[in-house]
Amino acid sequence: MESQLGLGEESFDLRYSVWVREVLNELPDCFTITDPCVPGHPIVFASNGFLKMVGYSREEVVGRNGRMFQGPETDRRSVMVIREAIREERGVQISLLNYRKDGSPFLMLFQMCPVFSKEDDRVINFVGVQVPLSRRPRLSGLRLRSECEDGGGVRDTVFRCCRREVCSDSILERGRASSVESVSSLDDQEDEINEPCEANEREKAKASAALNNILSVLTNYSEFTGRFVSRKRCCPTGNARLVSSLNISLGRIKQSFVLTDALLPDMPIVYASEAFLKLTGYARPEVLGRNCRFLSGTHTDQSTQFEIKECIRNEQACTVRILNYRKDRTSFWNFLHISPVRNASGKVAFFVGIQIDERCNNDDRHGLRPEMRQLSVVGAVKVAVRGLSMGASTS
Amino acid sequence: MVSVLERKLTIKRVATVVSNYQENASTDNLESMAQGCGRNCLGTCCLPVSNLPLYAFNTAEEEQCHDKVDGSCDGKSPEKSYLNNLLLGQWENRMTRGLFRYDVTSCETKIIPGTYGFVAQLNEGRHLKKRPTEFRVDKVLQPFDKNKFNFTKVGQEEVLFRFEPSEDGETRYFPCSQIDPEGSSASIIAINVSPIEYGHVLLIPRVLDCLPQKIVHDGLMLALHFAKEASNPFFRVGYNSLGAFATINHLHFQAYFLSAPFPIEKAPTCKIMSSKDTRVMVSKLLNYPVKGLVFEGGNKLCDLCDAIASSCILLESNNVAFNLLISDCGKRVFLLPQCYAEKQARGEVEQELLDTQVNPAVWEISGHMVLKRRKDYDEASEQYAWKLLSDVSLSDERFQDVEKYVCEAANLQEDGGFISTVETSYGSGTPQASPHLPQDCLVLR
Structure with a gap:
């Protein structure tokens, strides 16, 4: 295990130089970088923001697989979607329930993309950005209102948290507000928090922007070492x-x-x-x-x-x-x-x-x-x- | 299901040869062979004195494996992938020994373009050799018939290993193991000599007990453990009831590797029932051609097992044929009641579909289509797969009955008003593009 841990981190430094960590740590975002070439696909870098969010120390996270943050209420289908994206070496954006060290769950928007080596077109890293989503209130109307603090307005929160369909951009736009309200008025005693909550456009944009920043840092620093990386592969056949x-x-x-x-x-x-x-x-x-x-x-x-x-x-x-x-x-x-x-x-x-x-x-x-x-x-x-x-x- | 004028419903089909000992089984006099048969079979004559390898798994009921250290399906510790490697190695060994009827890796396969990614395989060799035989499809429960082919006839070279709960609670592998005459009956993993995919095996719980093809709690538990121990999300375990394309009335599950998601695993779901005590939850499949339920959760694996087994047993006693898919290392189980064979027997299936000779058993329903004709393979489209599977599905009324049976049998509570909202999503003849529609959803049309 020790050797694996070293392996991933070492190749990370070789690829992007030893200074890259410092620069990445200055970014305010929550993100991890993993190395799929090392058995177990471990995390080789975790940002300060990420560590703060999950409550683990760097040593507890680096060298481990990202699934360590999953828990009993994590939606298995979302996990499968991410697994498939990794296998197919493509990006993905999905909301996912993860767990902090203290066992408390939190919902976040997970956006991940592969980083390719220009030299041989292999995937050398995956970058995963996590944008925490305001915790989904329970479905009962009362709690909904009391927990709604972040300025979005009751309806917005209801919409954001209870809308369970990704395809349509806005339920409200389609005049479906009434359906949303009928959901919120359901007397659901469930104490589960697994009901997926979709990110809004602002959160999605935030994730994409963070990802772009990280990738430009990686691209720049790979130029120092001459081992160039790219966000796209060169389409070999x-x-x-x-x-x-x-x-x-x-x-x-x-x-x-x-x-x-x-x-x-x-x-x-x-x-x-x-x-x-x-x-x-x-x-x-x-x-x-x-x-x-x-x-x-x-x-x-x-x-x-x-x-x-x-x-x-x-x-x-x-x-x-x-x-x-x-x-x-x-x-x-x-x-x-x-x-x-x-x-x-x-x-x-x-x-x-x-x-x-x-x-x-x-x-x-x-x-x-x-x-x-x-x-x-x-x-x-x-x-x-x-x-x-x-x-x-x-x- | 009381009928005064009982007419037997049967279909004619070519049974797949799962064992090399199956071909002439019907003509053999099994009684006379049962004594000192000397060909290393799995009967009472040979199995008790066998030296088959044994994989004994830990049954300790830890909390459903979400341990923070490595609650994974493809974990890094060697132990996690032990059964996976054992299966692959043993199976490849049988391949080098030429026990299969064909090399399944020479069969063309592809993902059909579309929203769901149905998987098609061209398998011209799987079914050719036999004459069609008659299968009774209107009775989900039929008694074990020792005069028909059953797995006690299988030769031991087709057995990869025994798969049984460990006596001391530790997971262990014994390359040679004697059967404990006092202990519980041996359960075995044998190859399917007509594999659908790489690693196609049969799990036969308590083989000598000659259980008919009906769900029993410990048998299902064994299947769930098998999926869990294999620890590979691309290794799924399936089950076909009688009347839902099981061909052998001797309790067995099937399993194989397919390194791609099954369309059914991608289908959106909507939670409709759950239990507060056991935390088992049941969702309904949405935007999938076959209506089905997904069992998940449970404080312990046995909670999940009990909910499913009780549901299946009640379905059987109500003569509802069904298929089961155990996916995601035993974390998700799909229950798919079906009526295709019944429709076929009544002459209600279009000739065009019948001509393709696709039997919609668990793998087909899950989205893996094995096609026998080059033409069907080349022309396979998502619309075709969708159409075939739509014919498998129960009517809305009958599916509601199934929901009620499950709710009652598994002692679940309905989850509010979602059921009515999603009803409309069925029956639409075309695939819907909503790839990320998550569980517990509200379907808006």
Whole structure:
């Protein structure tokens, strides 16, 4: 966990320089920045405003996933909408009920957007802005009036809090005030606060403005390091687009594996897991784009290499034991499983190769046998690739 | 449902082959096979002496998992994803062993453009081989018939592992485990050899007890735990009652991975009933072609389970066929009463729809359409999916009865006047674009 925490924060500093935090902290808004490339998709930055709002210290928040603020009354459908936006790497604006450290719930408008790396078009961060919404009064008319203090007027509060439809911009404009009143006069004894409350235009504008400020800070500071970021992706096509969107799904898998692109000449590596980099000693840019054969060396058995080649040619899975070399040229026996992975059209689009260093073979702390662990990676990759290549997404 | 002149309502359909032992089941003499059968089946002959892996889950009833530390579905601790990985690994293993009738990942699939994102799959191999057989669709409760195919016939190589409550309260995995003759009956996870998607499995509670396909509390609880333990929001568990396209009258649930939201999960809902004591709440689906209810909340998982199970049992005794979808790691459960098979038996379904041979069971109703003809796949549109599913739905009157049954069975209180306001949102023939209409809503037209 410690290493993960460090990992996210470190790459944040590398990307935007160490000064960016100071500048971000001067912004008055409540927001968090997360790193989807680190397993668990942790928060790597939380603004002072945000920490104040939730009542947690920085240490309690950084390194953790944003779902730590959800609670029993958080609308599951809203959570799903956010989850989908993350998976599809797009922005979202939705109201959400979160919980402070003391357990008290608060409603806020959550606006999130991805930040892309210009270099390879991958999502490197998500920025989530939170604009607290005045707490929704209970539905009983009496409380409604007594709790309405923020100058919006009774009707405005009723409208804002009881309007449960996003599509129409204004119920009042449509002459629906009477329906609103009929809701407010309902004698609802419920003590729940989950009834979604929609943000008004002012709050929405506030969230968008805050997001713009944050993104311009990030963009500016990425220029200092030369590792540019952008709010938009450069629209790659085919597998490249798919690969960039796979990062989030694959990032959760803790084992050593690579994905190679079956549709490109010489099948270059297009994804390498953290554990693979750790096992081989290479950095990610050193392996992406290369064929896996660079792992082989002087004493690697040619017939094993041929066996692998044949399996790939026949689009078949295979398991071999092959002598591989790390970056420092030390060798290890690699218990390697390779399997074709089909996309949603049923065509082989990738091969996944899962490496197990034979000396660590008995590292069986999870109780699953090495072969089973390899197959579970194959399964997870197949599910992710199939799901993400199904095409035109909605929601 | 008393009728003097009882006429059996049946439909003819090709049953899906879920096990490699199903093909010739009807011709086998099961009585003679029950003794010393020697082929490692799941019957009383072989299961008690088996060495199947066992995943024993923690049943400790903590408060519904919203713990502040990691109340997640895709948490970071290895333990959280253990069952998920076990399922994937075991399933892939059966694939390398060639136990499936086809490689489901070679079947084309796509999201149909539109508001809801119905998912279509072209599966030309799933149903071809068998002759249509007759299914009685007018009785939701039918006794277990040991002469028909049932899961005690399944070979152990099709079993991934046993899935049972842990005896010491701890979640554990045993790669080899003997069945405790004194303990409760074994529940198993087996592959479906005609998978709809990757990881398609069957959960068979207390397999040797030969329970008919009807909801029992502990069986549903097992299914909820299965969804919860898998800890992956893209792994859903489903159930079809008899008369709602279950083909095997032996208690079973199904489950598989689909890395996309189901349209039904995106549908807006409106809270209509709840319980102050248990905090279970029931909402109604809005702007979805099939009328349905969503169960959520509950102080404990068993509160949610009891509310659903009691509702289902009352529906069964009133002969209402239904499907269940357990979604969001067991946090949301969709109850979908239906009457398609009944309409089909009465000859009230359009030939055009029948020709596609789509059986609207739980997955189809949830928005995942498995199509058998290339033409249907290529031409699949949201309008088509909508039309098919609209035919599944109960009439307003009958759905109101269902609401009453649920309210009574689960001991819930109605939540004010919302019910009447939303009534109008049904029956409109076209999808409505209101993607973010939240729960407990007021529908304005």
